Amino acid sequence: MDTVAEWNAIAFDVCSGLGGGTRQSRALAVTHLAIHDALNSIRPVYATYARGLPRGPKASPQAAVAAAAHDTLAVMAGDHQMQLDKAYEDAIDRLPDNAARGEGISLGKAAARAILAMRSRDGADRAELHLAPQPFAPGRYQPTPSRFDPPIVPGWRNVTPFAMxxxxxxxxxPPPALDSEQYxxxxxxxxxxGGLHSTQRTRQQTATAKFWSGDALATWNEIARNVVNGRAGDRDRGNDLDLWQSARLFALLDAAAADSFISGWEAKFHYLNWRPVTAIRRGDTDGNAATSPDPDWSPLLVTPAHPEYPSTHSILASASANVLQCALGSDAVPFAIASDKVFFGRTRHFERFSxxxxxxxxxxxxxxxxxRLANTRGLEQGKKIGQHICNTFLPPLASAAAASVSANR
Structure with a gap:
């Protein structure tokens, strides 16, 4: 297994309790940027996120990866300290006890400290602010059944992006006017x-809805791990990724995911668009003669507790697909992925990330x-995020004049 992919899996395991994709994506981005920067402190191949890191050309890359991952995750997901310490000790014990190992550990720790310091005032600690209850108005977001929970971390829209x-x-x-034909x-x-009792949705469409209903961040990282580990075991060594390429791939992927949540939350709470379940139950209030209300309508799946427009699932998927295409040089990369939530053991096969x-x-x-428009606009938004990251973030040093990338381009 690829060392970076191995730590990616560990990171997801220990970050599962952070409370949703917003905080998980930030933790994963921080972790993989530290890994990326630690490796590029040994042999500079790509621009780094942090500036002024120490150099160590004779350091052990595997030790640097383990130390960077361990120390960032110990801060981001400290409730799992024993598990992290065990994974770290196992990784270090596999390496010769020599000066290279010690230097690699030092570089990994330095990278972790630098990235954690850079993100310590990014606004994530203030994201739990509460959105004051809003009086009903046609088109305006309202908490949704069945629990009618308040919106999740509305302050996440104020978190400093990683690359944007x-x-x-x-x-x-903006979404269309309520009285328009498009609406x-x-x-x-x-x-x-989309209704729970729809007679027009096919069985395949129902299966598709359930298959992708789980943790989108975890799913796209698993896709990346499957591809990276598959190439590591490929007999064609030309398909293999070296450690530096793998580290950059995961750093780009999780920075894109983190920025997808930040960008999505900014737009969601800017527009505060109501969800279909609210719109359809209150369809008599929208001023549109072509819509008829159904006070008993329910969606197939439980609606997430945040505004409707745009779809963050779609943003993250498109940003991830574009980053993977960029990092691997092609969209046409076959892969398989198992659903993480509803269909345990169900696997789907795809020919392209897109x-x-x-x-x-x-x-x-x-x-x-x-x-539908929230999804298509989400794909467009995610594509812009992914392409921006591919074009500007952690570039190869040969095309970046050996310059480090500042924290917020």
């Missing part, structure tokens, strides 16, 4: 095929969680 210049850099155009078409479509991203977007319509 601002959280609003790729904000999509009526979107309304009637999700009402027809194929999976497009299916994710459709799944949110079938689930009754989003109007």
């Amino acid at each position: 210049r601002t959280a609003a850099q790729f904000r999509p155009l 009526a078409q979107l309304y009637n479509e999700v009402k027809r095929i 194929q999976a991203a497009n299916e994710v977007a459709l799944s949110r319509l079938y689930a009754g969680a989003h109007f």
Whole structure:
């Protein structure tokens, strides 16, 4: 197994209790940026996220990876200290006890300290602010059944991005007016095929909705691990990724995921668009003669507790697909992925990353969680995030004049 991919799996295991994709994505981005920077302190191949790191050309890369991952995760997910210490000790014990190992540990620790310091004032500690209850108004977000929980971490829109210049850099155009023909078409479509008792949604569409309903961040990282580890075991060594390439791939992927949540939350709480379940139950208030209410309508799957527009599932999927295409040089990379939530043991096969991203977007319509436009605009938004990261973030030093990348481009 690829060493970086191994620590990615450990990171997901210990970060599972952080409370949703927002905080998990930040922890994963911090961890993989530390790993990336530690390796590039040994042999500079790509620009680093942090500046002024010590150099150690004779250091052990594996020791640097283990130390960087351990020390970042010990801060980000400290409730799992014993598990982290055991994984770290196992990784270090596999290496010769020599000066290279010691120097690698020092470089990994230095990278972890630098990245943690850079992100210590990024606003994540203030994200739990509460959104004051809003009086009902047509089109405005309201908490949704069955629990009617308040919105999840509305302050996440104020967290400093990793690669974007601002959280609003790729904000999509607004959703259509409630009295428009476009809105009526979107309304009637999700009402027809996204409902719990829909007779027009196919069995395959229902399966697609459930397959992609789990942890999107975990799913795309698992896709990356499967591809990286598959190439490590490939007889064609030309397909193999070296440690530096693997570290950059995961750093790009998780920075893109973290920025997807920040960008998505900024747009969601800017527009505060109501969810289909609210819109359809209160369809008599939208001023559109082409929409009819159904006070008993429920979506196929439980609606997440945050505003509807745009779809963060779709943003993250598109950003991830674009980053993987960039890092691996092609969209046409076959892979398999098992659902992490509803269909344990169910596996789907894809020929392209974009194929999976497009299916994710459709799944949110079938689930009754989003109007179609939130998904298509989410794909567009994610593509812009992914391409921005590919073009500007952690570039190869040969094309970056050997310059380090500042924290917020």
